[in-house]
Amino acid sequence: MxxxxxxxxxxxxxxxxxxxxxxxxxxxxxxxxxxxxxxxxxxxxxxxxxxxxxxxxxxxxxxxxxxxxxxxxxxxxxxxxxxxxxxxxxxxxxxxxxxxxxxxxxxxxxxxxxxxHPREVRRRQPHLELAGPPAVAPDPLVRRTERSDLEAVYPACVAMYTEEVGVSPEQGGGADLYRTRISQLIARGWQFARFEEGRVVFKAEVACSSPYAAQIQGVYVAPDRRGEGLASRGMAAVAEIVRAEIAPVVSLYVNEYNHPARRAYDRAGFVETARFSTVMF
CATH class of the missing domain: 3.40.630 (Aminopeptidase)
Structure with missing residues (x-):
């Protein structure tokens, strides 16, 4: 109507x-x-x-x-x-x-x-795109995760979500639902990670895709390994795989105040094309 x-x-x-x-x-x-x-x-x-x-x-x-x-x-x-x-x-x-x-x-x-009142308002988030080869050498140790990786990668997913959103995805009995979501990403071939001695030190996922683009979410580097360039090289690896096999352009948006992440994406070759805002309840 x-x-x-x-x-x-x-x-x-x-x-x-x-x-x-x-x-x-x-x-x-x-x-x-x-x-x-x-x-x-x-x-x-x-x-x-x-x-x-x-x-x-x-x-x-x-x-x-x-x-x-x-x-x-x-x-x-x-x-x-x-x-x-x-x-x-x-x-x-x-x-x-x-x-x-x-x-x-x-x-x-x-x-x-x-x-x-919202829980948080995030304005002026840079929306970034990579439509060509990355600007740094891709990390050769970044690969698609497999079903057998779930137990190793799940704690990194929870840590990333909690750090980014401010609440755990397991809050209120949500652990099973969140684990199912991670399992679905793995089954689709939409999750990528670097493992060292069985531990995830970098990860990222495809949130959604179309014939035109794929949007990345959940980028995470283990806290004790930050500042080593894992994010820029890891994102270069993710972008190469995604552009070859999923969609021709890789996009994401990042909080304006997250300067380390913005520097990593800039080094990887991402360019700003728009600004987003997010209001969370």
């Missing part, structure tokens, strides 16, 4: 081609929603939420992923206002608002009064 005042309706599988055309206007920045659309066919049963489209003159001009993550897509000022209105009238399922800084900051300003 179309909301006439805002021109918004929930997308269905029939809208997939037009939605993918919209996403392709900035395909690397929009890789998360591209991945979600392709893997679910915009079917709400698999999305675990909805994707809203905003239409003007019968043409989709913007969209917004609305599930655990609220993610604006190609949204200008009027689009953001319309999506905020929709978000405030829908049942809230959102734990994170994330995406390009301008629409995310505007969206948050419009819903903040109703949604209360």
């Amino acid at each position: 179309l909301t006439t005042r805002t021109g918004i309706r929930t997308l269905t599988p029939a809208d997939l081609p037009e939605f993918l055309d919209l996403v392709a206007e900035d395909p690397v920045v929009n890789v998360f929603v591209d991945y979600r659309a392709r893997t679910t066919n915009l079917d709400r049963r698999w999305l675990g939420g909805e994707i809203w489209g905003r239409f003007v003159g019968g043409r989709m001009i913007a969209a917004c992923h609305a599930g655990a993550n609220l993610v604006p897509v190609q949204a200008g000022t009027d689009d953001v206002a319309a999506f905020a209105e929709r978000a405030l009238t829908a049942r809230r399922t959102v734990s994170t608002i994330v995406g390009p800084s301008e629409p995310v900051d505007a969206l948050w300003s419009l819903v903040a009064g109703e949604w209360g």
Whole structure:
């Protein structure tokens, strides 16, 4: 059903081609929603939420992923206002608002009064891309993880998540669910690590991918091994494998204040193409 005042309706599988055309206007920045659309066919049963489209003159001009993550897509000022209105009238399922800084900051300003205090707001996060060979020699010891690596890699995954997010993924009885998530990444060939004497000293994962790009998450170096160049060489290795076998461009976004990580990505050859913001509840 179309909301006439805002021109918004929930997308269905029939809208997939037009939605993918919209996403392709900035395909690397929009890789998360591209991945979600392709893997679910915009079917709400698999999305675990909805994707809203905003239409003007019968043409989709913007969209917004609305599930655990609220993610604006190609949204200008009027689009953001319309999506905020929709978000405030829908049942809230959102734990994170994330995406390009301008629409995310505007969206948050419009819903903040109703949604209360977030756990953290991270603005101006550099969005980085690598579309060619890395600038440093890849670490030859970085490889895809295998099922037999789960017990060794799982503690590093928990440590990375806890350090990055501020809470353990095992909190509230979430250990089994998080272990299943790591197992799925390994099964897909989406996790990479360097092991030394059975211990993970570097790791990274593919979070999502499309025909255009793959987004990296969960980059981690063991605390006692930081400052040795493991991250830059490790990311060079990950980028080479990903670009050869998964997607032509490798992307990620990083906290503005994380200067060691930013230096490592810069050395590996990543370049900034946008800024993201993240609001976490």
